[in-house]
Amino acid sequence: MIELHIHLEGSVRPRTLLELAKEQGAYMPTYDEKALERYLRVPNCCTDLAEYLKRFDLAFTVLQEKKAIRRAVYELVKDLDDQGVLYAEIRMIPQYHTLRGLSQSQVVEAAIAGINRGVEDSRRIRANLILCTVRGADEKDNFATIVEAMEYLRKGVAGMDLVGDEAGFPTEMYVEQFQVLNQEGIPFCVHAGEKAGPDSIRLAINNGALRIGHGIHAIEDPDLVELIKERRIALEICPTSNLQTGVVTDIKEHPIKKYYDAGVRVTVGTDDMVVCDTTLRKEYTLLHNAFGWTREDFKKMNQYAIDAAFLPSMEKERLRYLLEEIYNG
Numbered sequence: 001m002i003e004l005h006i007h008l009e010g011s012v013r014p015r016t017l018l019e020l021a022k023e024q025g026a027y028m029p030t031y032d033e034k035a036l037e038r039y040l041r042v043p044n045c046c047t048d049l050a051e052y053l054k055r056f057d058l059a060f061t062v063l064q065e066k067k068a069i070r071r072a073v074y075e076l077v078k079d080l081d082d083q084g085v086l087y088a089e090i091r092m093i094p095q096y097h098t099l100r101g102l103s104q105s106q107v108v109e110a111a112i113a114g115i116n117r118g119v120e121d122s123r124r125i126r127a128n129l130i131l132c133t134v135r136g137a138d139e140k141d142n143f144a145t146i147v148e149a150m151e152y153l154r155k156g157v158a159g160m161d162l163v164g165d166e167a168g169f170p171t172e173m174y175v176e177q178f179q180v181l182n183q184e185g186i187p188f189c190v191h192a193g194e195k196a197g198p199d200s201i202r203l204a205i206n207n208g209a210l211r212i213g214h215g216i217h218a219i220e221d222p223d224l225v226e227l228i229k230e231r232r233i234a235l236e237i238c239p240t241s242n243l244q245t246g247v248v249t250d251i252k253e254h255p256i257k258k259y260y261d262a263g264v265r266v267t268v269g270t271d272d273m274v275v276c277d278t279t280l281r282k283e284y285t286l287l288h289n290a291f292g293w294t295r296e297d298f299k300k301m302n303q304y305a306i307d308a309a310f311l312p313s314m315e316k317e318r319l320r321y322l323l324e325e326i327y328n329g
């Protein structure tokens, strides 16, 4: 399985959050592991955005030290390997880990160290980071993230993403940023079409985005769906997350079915493994139950994911070989 859409801050083991909080004397809403697990899991269709975001704050509270960041990333790589993931692109927001004095560079170095050790101690997973800039953040902090992506590209960083409040800070505000990424040869995706309409997605694609995070609202615009197909843009769909944030209210109505049937390159991700209480397997089961998709369908989506991964072609070949082995074995 290939995982192209997972955020570190929503995927830290609850026990680790607790242990780090105790070590650091940091605040947690509860110090009981089971209670914390329950707190972290968002109920379906959590309409209160502030409530939803509070879950991620817990990770940012404790992931402000190199050792803690290294550990969280290491454990995530191990967890994904245990689940049978062959390759993962793990998103993080470096500027949110600088509250207690780390530089973005130190944050990224610590995360890459966590990836490298995690890969070494695992069966066969490979992983890279995707560094995220944030809608509405200070321009200088976003630019500092781009500088880190330039520095570590193909040395632990695969590409970039733009996350955050799509309605409040529309995609057109970030066209200049996309141009810098294009000039620097940094592949990128954009979280778009989740809280804003088709134009947000179109703008991202026309400015060089190779993948779109979610892209739910593209379905409202047939010409856009055609454009996504023609340009071989991958949509990174995270079904459980979409239900939780209420962008889709019933899995049977999820546009992933129409996209897939239309030949759009859809890939499946977990978004936030702990907060969404999910794994790739659970997502596949959800989709299987809703649409009757089989192993062949999921194999195809994994092939799309390999094609869309921000990897050199040799690495993709290796993944194609492994995928074939798994699905035919």
Ligand SMILES: [Zn+2]
Pocket: 005, 007, 191, 213, 271
């Ligand atoms: Zn996401």
